[in-house]
Amino acid sequence: MFKINDNYLKLEKNYLFSLIASKTKEYLKENPDVKLLKMGIGDVTLPLPKAVVSALNKAVFEMSKKETFRGYGPEQGYPFLRRAIKGYYAEKGVNIEEDEIFVSDGAKSDLGNILDILGKDNSVLIPDPVYPVYVDTNVMQGRKIVFLDANEENGFLPLPNEKLRADIIYICSPNNPTGATYNREQLKKWVDFALEEKSLILFDSAYERFIEDKDVPKSVYEIDGAKKCAIEFCSFSKTAGFTGVRCGYTVVPKELSVDDVLLKDLWLRRQTTKFNGVSYIVQRGAEAVFSEDGRKQVDNNMAYYKKNAKIIMKGLKECGISYTGGKNSPYIWLNCPKGKDSWEFFDLMLKKAHVVGTPGSGFGKNGKNCFRLTAFSDRESTELATEKIKELINKEFL
């Protein structure tokens, strides 16, 4: 008789965003005339940059003609796109070879799938609060997880702690959900720690394009030694609006090995066996993100979302709410007024302000009195939501 993977039974039943969706749906069913302002899930609202649209159209045209049609492509991504990504790293002063770059359908897929090449008996260190995917994907494979507290005291930027050793360490900077970012000195502490402990860092840099401060690395490889201990995951989702187009990339440096087995070779083997590459059309769209026009257009989108973040931050300051993030990040992580529970605050925001945010406890115990807002909405909704939040707080908590 066949057996299921019992580890799945250990997962928390509701995925955070599904629960938010069902609560929202229920509220809208009872209040069909209310227009909710969605400031929760990290989805973008600006359409694709023009350069991307042109590239997609061109690729579709190529696929319509026998002479230019493309079938199976390389599982690790077309050289044209890997070359563009290599160039992007070079601008950050980081030399990455094309065969260390793996194009995928998104950072979420890779962050989950990378665990395939790692042993089940690795211990895992995950900050709390955290993007739930890090936890769930490890629970699914039965790994032991140790949590590292990120809280107001350490500015949601916990540093290595010799009492909390682990084989695999997750770092997300700019952080989802807290918006906090490690500076160079802090990140160096993590890299040095990993090198000493022979730990592997899984570095999620999906939000690197939001970084403005010179002192905040955009890639973990800006830190000496990181190529010997870190895999980096990145995405076109939040910068170029690819949440519905699906493209990301993962860097596995050739310096990363265990007993002369290169991790990049294992990952290539995983991808060639269990993946067939990203749509050619999508890869051409992603390539255009690095073109001169593409860059300008993405910069404009970034400026738009950053302005949203500023509007939210100003509003929160005006009603005395403290927060982290918002500057080098699209996320604003606020402390619920008067230490309110985050799901209670969620309900209040939903019902009284008609704003949908993300309750901090969905990201871990240290988020239980926090709440995540994002800068990804449109200007009008952001302004309106900010006003409504201010009203709510002034009315209910002052």
Added chain:
Amino acid sequence: MFKINDNYLKLEKNYLFSLIASKTKEYLKENPDVKLLKMGIGDVTLPLPKAVVSALNKAVFEMSKKETFRGYGPEQGYPFLRRAIKGYYAEKGVNIEEDEIFVSDGAKSDLGNILDILGKDNSVLIPDPVYPVYVDTNVMQGRKIVFLDANEENGFLPLPNEKLRADIIYICSPNNPTGATYNREQLKKWVDFALEEKSLILFDSAYERFIEDKDVPKSVYEIDGAKKCAIEFCSFSKTAGFTGVRCGYTVVPKELSVDDVLLKDLWLRRQTTKFNGVSYIVQRGAEAVFSEDGRKQVDNNMAYYKKNAKIIMKGLKECGISYTGGKNSPYIWLNCPKGKDSWEFFDLMLKKAHVVGTPGSGFGKNGKNCFRLTAFSDRESTELATEKIKELINKEFL
């Protein structure tokens, strides 16, 4: 210190198609003027159907406007596409609900990833010869594999054997690589066996659209009881030319459960956690495959490839080479002349006929004297390759 997944070290070093590619590359380096005829890898050559191209263009346009832009979609696929797939099943007389259908970036991904939800201690029955992905994905997770001989004696269609019990059973019909297809009576034997043994059938129906015979089921669910024991994997790759566009789907019926845990719920959890859905643009393209125009155009493509298969079959008959497949399948699986070893025959075909095929031993021990040709090339190459194969065989083996 972090550890790799040691199971990866048990994998055969070279992935079949990579080895073919490197042998081919080497030959071309020494003989730069030779034009090789690629009759090996199962990649299509006809461009995307017009209906698909229109739908892709329309979707790209939608993504370029704020009002119609789409971000994250449902991980299991948009309702519009799942509805179309449901309708396609209904035409085969099979009732599948939308929430039993999961859209993905291809059958290869799903065939590998489905193992995530199944226990490591399941035994696995895999026919030999076989699509290497079934074997490698199980080796990666350390499962015990039992092989089932498919050979000339059983027409490459092995039937259940009580001495070969297993928890998970792979069936691919029309088969890759042999082109053999189970008829209704034979497939019923497998379903009955699985029900009795409480085994799970992983049914790969990627080539179902090539089936002409009324007696050959296009879906395992045409057999009574299959919903209680089978997951079905399908793809747009070979029919609508999506090998470079990337879209497939998997059906997990709600009748499939272990101790009241529904497999479809586990799979949904896997997909929502480790996957972010298929590109919206691609899903619109896939939807168009089921439109009236799309169907006609796909039928025309099918007719084109089927004609290729006929040309190859006729050529093989003329020089006395026996084979299976070719009729309800794009694959022609031939017996190497005079029992020649398949890699030797590969080299001979490459060097003397300038035809690249796939050596049978790449698919398992029972393929060691067989060779796979595909009907996916263009007409001209197919005709030329057939002539060259005939010449080679008449010259070298008669």
